[in-house]
Amino acid sequence: MKTNDLLADRVSTTLDAELVRLVGQLCFVKGGDPAAISAVVLGALSFLTIQAQHDRSMLGIDLRSEAGWGRIEAAVKLIYKGLAKSALTSSTIQVVIKPQPTAGGVW
Known part of the structure; x- marks a missing residue:
């Protein structure tokens, strides 16, 4: 993140494409x-x-502990559950069913 060299750029570009x-x-x-x-x-x-x-901690959460990361994980789940609920009740956002990937497309 701090360097601006060719390897860092390639890694960043590759990671972005994969994401x-x-x-x-x-x-x-x-x-x-x-x-x-x-x-x-x-x-x-x-x-x-x-x-x-x-x-370093964040808002008093010990990020070097399992308990701290457990809290972060629970918060991420809550965010995505809220987004899912929003999608289910929204008139402009829809939940869609995607086709199952073929064996070659499984990561």
């Missing part, structure tokens, strides 16, 4: 912005991971 592919496979919401939502959640989790590596 776009995965979000596209897992998204069951039509009319929302799952890429932006995923970017916010993944960005936050990346930041929390960096904070943990520097032995």
Whole structure:
């Protein structure tokens, strides 16, 4: 994240392309912005991971402990459950059923 060299750029580009592919496979919401939502959640989790590596807490949550990360996991689940509920009750956002991937498309 701090370096601006060719290898870091290639890794970042490759990671971004893979995340776009995965979000596209897992998204069951039509009319929302799952890429932006995923970017916010993944960005936050990346930041929390960096904070943990520097032995820092976030809002009093110990990011070096299983209990702290358990709280983070529960919060992420709550966010996605709220989004799912919103999609089910919205007139502009719809839940869609995606076809099952073929054996070659399974990651």
